[in-house]
Amino acid sequence: xxxxxxxxxxxxxxxxxLIVGFIAxxxxxxxxxxxxxxxxxxxxxxxxxxxTISPLGQVTVEGAGDIVAYTxxxxxxxxxxxxxxxxxxxxxxxxxxxxxxDVAVPSPTPSPAPSGSASPSASPSVTPSPSSSASPSASPSASASPSASPxxxxTEDFVSTDGHSTDLWRDSxxxxxxxxxxxxxxxxxxxxxxxxxxxxxxxxxxxxxxxVINDGWITPLLWWGAVxxxxxxIALVVLFIDLRPAQSRGExxxxxxxxxxxxxxxxxxxxxxxxSGAAIPELSLDDDPKPQVDGAEEAPGADDADNGxxxxxxxxxxxxxxx
Amino acid sequence: xxxxxxxxxSVFGGVVLLAGCTPAVPVAGVASPVEVTAAVTEGQQERVxxxxxxxxxxxxxxxxxxxxxxRVGGDAKTVRAAEYKRQSxxxxxxxxxxxxxxxxxxxxxxxxxxxxxxxxTEQPDxxxxxxxxxxxxxxxxxxxxxxxxxxxxxxxxxxRMPGPSVGAEELAMDSSIGDTTLQEVTDNYFELIRSGKSSxxxxxxxEDSYRDQLFTARTALTASAKKxxxxxxxxxxxxxxxxxxxxxxxxxxxxxxxxxxTSVFSVEDAKVSVPAADEALVDxxxxxxxxxxxxxxTVLNVPPAxxxxxxxxxxxxxxxxxxxxxxxx
Numbered sequence: 001x002x003x004x005x006x007x008x009x010x011x012x013x014x015x016x017x018l019i020v021g022f023i024a025x026x027x028x029x030x031x032x033x034x035x036x037x038x039x040x041x042x043x044x045x046x047x048x049x050x051x052t053i054s055p056l057g058q059v060t061v062e063g064a065g066d067i068v069a070y071t072x073x074x075x076x077x078x079x080x081x082x083x084x085x086x087x088x089x090x091x092x093x094x095x096x097x098x099x100x101x102d103v104a105v106p107s108p109t110p111s112p113a114p115s116g117s118a119s120p121s122a123s124p125s126v127t128p129s130p131s132s133s134a135s136p137s138a139s140p141s142a143s144a145s146p147s148a149s150p151x152x153x154x155t156e157d158f159v160s161t162d163g164h165s166t167d168l169w170r171d172s173x174x175x176x177x178x179x180x181x182x183x184x185x186x187x188x189x190x191x192x193x194x195x196x197x198x199x200x201x202x203x204x205x206x207x208x209x210x211x212v213i214n215d216g217w218i219t220p221l222l223w224w225g226a227v228x229x230x231x232x233x234i235a236l237v238v239l240f241i242d243l244r245p246a247q248s249r250g251e252x253x254x255x256x257x258x259x260x261x262x263x264x265x266x267x268x269x270x271x272x273x274x275x276s277g278a279a280i281p282e283l284s285l286d287d288d289p290k291p292q293v294d295g296a297e298e299a300p301g302a303d304d305a306d307n308g309x310x311x312x313x314x315x316x317x318x319x320x321x322x323x
Numbered sequence: 324x325x326x327x328x329x330x331x332x333s334v335f336g337g338v339v340l341l342a343g344c345t346p347a348v349p350v351a352g353v354a355s356p357v358e359v360t361a362a363v364t365e366g367q368q369e370r371v372x373x374x375x376x377x378x379x380x381x382x383x384x385x386x387x388x389x390x391x392x393x394r395v396g397g398d399a400k401t402v403r404a405a406e407y408k409r410q411s412x413x414x415x416x417x418x419x420x421x422x423x424x425x426x427x428x429x430x431x432x433x434x435x436x437x438x439x440x441x442x443x444t445e446q447p448d449x450x451x452x453x454x455x456x457x458x459x460x461x462x463x464x465x466x467x468x469x470x471x472x473x474x475x476x477x478x479x480x481x482x483r484m485p486g487p488s489v490g491a492e493e494l495a496m497d498s499s500i501g502d503t504t505l506q507e508v509t510d511n512y513f514e515l516i517r518s519g520k521s522s523x524x525x526x527x528x529x530e531d532s533y534r535d536q537l538f539t540a541r542t543a544l545t546a547s548a549k550k551x552x553x554x555x556x557x558x559x560x561x562x563x564x565x566x567x568x569x570x571x572x573x574x575x576x577x578x579x580x581x582x583x584x585t586s587v588f589s590v591e592d593a594k595v596s597v598p599a600a601d602e603a604l605v606d607x608x609x610x611x612x613x614x615x616x617x618x619x620x621t622v623l624n625v626p627p628a629x630x631x632x633x634x635x636x637x638x639x640x641x642x643x644x645x646x647x648x649x650x651x652x
Contacts, residue, residue: 016332048354073357075434079463092348165466167371170364189357211346 004235011232017225024218029095034060034208037098040201043086046192048074051183053092054209059181061194063202067179069194070169077191080168086193089205098207169193361430361490362438363467368428368487371440371458371467376423379403383418386410396468397459397565398581398618398642405644408603415600419640420447421454421472427481429569429577432490436462439493439567439579443481452477455622455638457579459567470565471581471620472640476531479637482571482624492570496563500576501628505568508625508634509561509580516582517559529635533621536641537584544588553590553611560585574627577637584617584641597646604646616645 044061051059061067072080083105091099166172170190173181179194186192196202363371374394381390388395388404395403406418422444429441440458447454452475458467475481485491496506515524520538541557548555560583568578588595589612597605597613622638 050351052352052354053349073360073362073434076362076463079434091351095348164464165460167363167367167460167466168463170359170367187358188355209349211349213346 004238007231007235008239009232010228011230011235014225014228014230014232017221018229019225021218021222021225024215025222028215028218029211029213031213032208032210033095034206035092035094035096035098036204036206037087037089037100038204039087039100040203041085041087041102042199042201043081043084043193043195044202044205045077045081045086045088045194046186046207047088047090048186048189048191050089050091051186051192054207055183056210057183057208058206059183059186059192059194060178060206060208061181061202062178062204062206063196064200065176066197067175067177067194067202068197069173069179069181069192070166071171071186071190071192072168073170074189074191076168077193080193087202087205089207092207092209095209095211098205359488361432361488362434363430363440365428365487368430368440368442372423372425372428372442375458375469376421379421382407393466394458394468397470398562398620399469399471401644402471402618402642405604405642409600409643412600412603415603419454419472419474420451421456422447426453427484428487429484430487430490431493431569432485433493436460437567438467439569440467441569441577441579443475455481457567457620459565471579471618473620473622473638474640475638476533476636479531479624479635481637482575482577482626483573484569484577485572491572494568494570494576496566496568496578498568498576500574500625505576505578505625509566509578509623512621512623512634512636513559513561513580513582517557527633529633531636531639533636533639533641541586544586548588548590551590551593553588553593555589556587558585558587559583568625571624571627573630575630576625578623578625580621580623582619582621584619586615586617588613588615601643601646604643606645606647607649609646609648612648614647614649615643616647618642618644 039061046059059069061069081103085102085104088101088103089098090101093099171185171187173179173185181192181194194202194205371394378391378394382388382395382403386407388400388407391400391403403418406416409415410418424445425442426445427443429443431438431440438460440460442456442458444454444456446452454472454474456472457470459470460467494505496509497504499505500508511524512528515522515528516534516537518524519541520534537557541555544555547553562581562583565581566579568576570576591611593611595609595611595613597609601615619639619641621636623634624637625634626632
């Protein structure tokens with residue numbers, strides 16, 4: 001397989017990767033989404049457990065007029081909700097759909113007003129001193145308990161609905177036409193109750209969500225596809241260009257380079273010696289030994305060492321066994 | 324043909340890959356428990372306090388109880404109205420000063436109603452002890468209302484209470500501490516008030532200036548009535564409906580008990596008169612009999628069973644609300 005063929009295959013693979021990458025990129029779902037539900041009651045409720053679905057999200061409720069949202073202890077919210085029709089957001093069946101549950105008051109009879117009269121208990125009012133007067137027992141107190149629902153003065157942050165007390169609520173949010181409540185601003189464990197101030201039905205509620213999509217492979221896929229595509233493109237271009245003249249010139253030049261160095265070796269050089277195979281010096285064993293001089297006699301083969309063969313240099317130290 | 328196959332395979336591959344990369348729809352978990360389990364948070368306390376003091380300020384300015392309609396009610400409104408009447412008299416006494424600053428606020432952890440909230444203020448001035456104020460929320464739909472206040476008895480100390488984020492348990496009056504119920508302790512104290520200092524019950528309660536003043540006044544008025552061949556009779560009627568109790572941190576209880584006190588002073592062949600400051604409260608024509616009506620507010624400390632401390636009143640006020648010939652209206 002030639003380099004050009006390999007490049008063409010790489011280009012084809014690159015095209016496939018690019019197509020897959022671009023399609024994946026185009027149909028990639030958004031990581032920030034908003035789940036929605038239509039409502040038609042004047043009160044919408046989010047329980048604290050449900051809000052754990054989107055701890056960094058935001059609750060939005062739309063309506064026609066002024067809207068207030070409060071937080072309360074679950075038990076307190078439950079007591080308050082016992083007398084109203086409301087919509088509770090309970091689930092997330094799909095990414096963009098909120099599941100709701102409409103809860104109606106079983107019997108729409110108004111809660112009985114507590115007795116306003118503080119009838120003191122008939123305590124045995126024993127008067128220690130002898131008294132001829134009748135025992136002044138248990139005359140009703142002039143101060144009666146307050147009526148059941150005194151009108152509540154709205155405060156800056158807490159707007160009374162239906163004249164009821166707002167002491168139940170811990171945190172408040174308000175808006176006109178829409179109210180946005182970051183989930184993080186709802187203290188853990190508290191129930192979120194959103195209602196229209198005038199009692200008109202709310203129209204819808206949203207919960208923003210963040211989903212983590214494993215799409216980190218798309219960008220590298222596109223890059224790899226691009227690289228392979230370019231390689232294939234180059235191979236394709238080369239396919240249509242006649243390179244034989246240039247190739248011929250190149251081959252000739254290479255051949256000439258090979259021949260150029262053949263006659264240039266100097267006599268006695270290593271290359272020549274390696275080529276002639278005379279690298280090992282020959283020693284004559286039957287020559288007369290040279291008169292020995294203490295320590296200064298030149299060792300046999302020193303001449304060879306002078307010829308530049310580094311392998312024989314160790315023989316010149318004078319410690320060689322003498323022949 | 325090959326191009327079509329490649330394109331189809333690419334689309335299919337992309338969709339399959341993305342389907343595998345899209346996470347499943349999350350499901351709800353379990354939320355963390357509520358951090359502040361008390362019935363009211365500090366923010367709610369502040370709202371109640373601020374609005375109460377605002378109403379009182381408006382009423383003080385108007386010298387009328389008419390502005391007291393949301394945050395002040397019950398006995399507190401009646402008492403305040405009487406104070407404004409007395410204030411209107413020449414050299415009449417000023418209404419009780421209820422300081423804005425609080426030393427402590429006690430709240431309930433109850434999830435049912437009625438609920439109460441108690442504040443202990445700073446000293447209004449050097450000569451006046453701190454004030455214990457009681458708010459009651461009767462039901463879900465009504466606001467917390469100031470129902471009573473009383474100055475602390477000199478030398479008294481309030482017990483340690485659970486923290487404001489937890490809240491104190493609201494106790495029923497039939498709750499037992501040791502061998503006795505809170506109702507028995509309260510009944511015994513008011514029986515002591517009726518019986519006087521010589522009662523055997525006197526040694527079962529800690530000393531307090533409230534009953535000392537009542538006994539002293541009773542002795543003096545009884546002597547005065549006798550001089551005129553008359554009588555002096557106190558009638559003590561605890562108001563059970565308005566009595567509440569909070570558990571203390573050490574296992575005891577604080578009982579907030581309003582009481583209706585009626586004092587009848589009569590003479591023979593003479594005409595009674597009342598001090599100038601009280602004349603503003605006179606309802607009717609006084610001849611030989613006068614009835615003073617008080618809406619008192621008391622706070623009893625019931626120590627835990629293993630304590631050697633005696634139960635006793637730690638705060639109490641004797642609030643005159645009406646003066647009449649017959650005590651009936």
